[in-house]
Amino acid sequence: MLxxxxxxxxxxxxPEAPVQVVKVSNIEDRPGGAANVALGLAKLGLSVTLVGVVGHDENAVALERCLESSGVICRFVRSEHLPTITKLRVMSRHQQLIRLDFEERDDCLSQNEAVATMVKECLTNSDAVIYSDYQKGCLADVPSLIKLSNNAKVPSFVDPKGDDFSIYRGATLVKPNFVEFETIVGTCSSESDIQTKGTQLKEQFGWDALLVTRGEDGLVLFENDKAPFSLATSAKEVYDVTGAGDTVIAALTAVYVTSKRFTDAVEYANQAAGFVVGKLGTASITAGQLDAIMYQRSHSTNFGVLAPAELLEQIKLAQMSGEKVVFTNGCFDILHPGHVAYMKQAKALGDRLIVAVNTDASVKRLKGEKRPINDLVHRMAVLEGVGAIDWVTWFDEDTPKELIETLSPDVLVKGGDYSIDTIVGADHVLKQGGEVKVLSFVDGYSTTSIIEKANL
Structure with a gap:
């Protein structure tokens, strides 16, 4: 497609009708559909050949020009009676006003045999093949194409369409979006439903893996002999979802042919999709951009003591990567073994642990003029050195209510003889779908007894 x-x-x-007049100042052509998948692979540094059907028209020439300038080898079957599928979008001030589609449907394309011949020729020098199905007729005989792939021992990745997934039987991986997934398996009312039905669907059609993309709810991978693997979306801001699915299948395949690990491929694909939905129109990501994103995620130094505003950004990144963030708070005037044991228990409830500390003024209001023994900087420095703690921050109020509502952790933890309905911030966390836990301190330790023993 163009x-x-x-x-x-x-x-x-x-004056002719109540519509806006657009004074066109720029015309831009980009590869679309399967062509966008091919472009995405080329941007990631792969050698890629695109097989597909186009018309004998100017739009086919424009599409080929776009692709070949990016290094894509075009093996087009040219139809005498069908035009090149073209989607024309009228844009003004970064907003899409209307989309006009130019296409004619032919459910039994006479070109299917020619397409199969080209695919068979390309498989001899390929590490993988992607079947990007838009139900336009080019993949009307996709079962035969998958069989060709299997005979050549080339893994096949399918971006499906329609209400019959049996035609993709025997593929290596199939990647429906959530609407397409529910069309096949029925409505899923819970995570358990998704996991059960996804596992059954994968096994029913003999796929090595099934990847369901769920928009703002992330991705879930079903793989042979492994528990379902879920990832939260990496998108910080969604600007335009055009081509996001193409980016997922391209990045997924590109990484898999190197690592042979579906989980690695899915993690990269998730980051790539998060990048392109923040761009206007059909966008791609380069290998350098994707490597930089993955390096930043795995080598982040944004831990330790952070101001609340800085911490909020890190929490969002962690949660978008599927990590569960745990929050606890206290004065922690003199750190003792009971505190350390408590931190370890709290960290075990999630992936990242935040400890919020009362400022000196807050401690004085709560504990009296002789407290704290150690000032805020010293208390936070000691907490930063505790291995279970990822982030340390502070609050000046008597309670962390405002901070909890700002940070919105996934799990709120408190130690001592509290009931959940008396824990500050519990109502907010529960309302956001989080959890509230009460843990016991280790007996025999308390800051007050240490102070009294030292006669401070």
Whole structure:
């Protein structure tokens, strides 16, 4: 497909009808559909050949020009009676005003045999093949193409469409979005439903893996002999979802042919999709950009003592990566073994642990003028050295209510003889779908007894 964009300003309403008048100032052509998948692979540094059907028209020439300039080898079957599928979007001030589609449907394309011949020729020098199905007729005989792939021992990745997934039987991996998934398996009312039905679907059609993309709810991978693997979306801001699915299948395949690990491939694909949905229109990500994102995630130094505003950004990144964030708070004037044991218990409830500390003024209001024994900087420095703790921050109020509502942790932990309905911030965390836990301190330790013993 060819994605064509007409860009222009709007400053008046047409006298002919109540519609905006767009003064077109720029025309932009981009590869769309399976062509966008091919472009994504080329941007990631792979050698890629695109097989597909186009018309004998100017749009086919424009599409081929776009692809070949990026290194994609085009093996087009040219139809005498079908036009090149083209989607024209009229844009103004980064907003899409209308989309016009130019296409004719032919459910039994006479070109299927020619497509199969080209695929068979390409498989001899390929590490993987992607079947990007848009139900336009080019993959009307996809079972035969998957059989060709299997005979050549080339893994096949399918971006499916429609209400019959039996046609993809025997593929290596199939990647439906959540709407497509529910079309096949029925409505899923819970995570347990998704996991059960996903596992059954994968086994029913003999796939090595099934990847379900769930938009803002992330991805879930079903793989042979492994528990379902879920990832939260990596998108910080969704600007345009055009081509996001193409990016997932491209990045997934690119990484898999190197690592042979589906989990590695899914993690990279998730980050790539998060990048492109923050861009306008059909976008791609380069190998350098993707490597930089993955390096930043695995080598982040944004831990330790952070101001609340800085911490909020890190929490969002952690949660978007599927990590569960645990929060606890206290004065921690003199750190003792009971505190350390408590931190370890708290950390075991999630992936990242935040400890919020009362400022000196807050401690004085709560404990009296002789406290704290150690000032805020010293208390936070000691806490930073505890291995179970990822982040240390502070609050000046008598309670951390405002801080908890700002940070929205996944798990709120308190130690001592509390009931959940008396824990500050519990109502907010529960309302957000989180958990509240009460842990016991280790007997025999308390800051007050240490102070009294030292006669401080």
């Amino acid at each position: 994605d064509r964009y007409w860009h222009g300003g709007t400053s008046r309403i047409s």
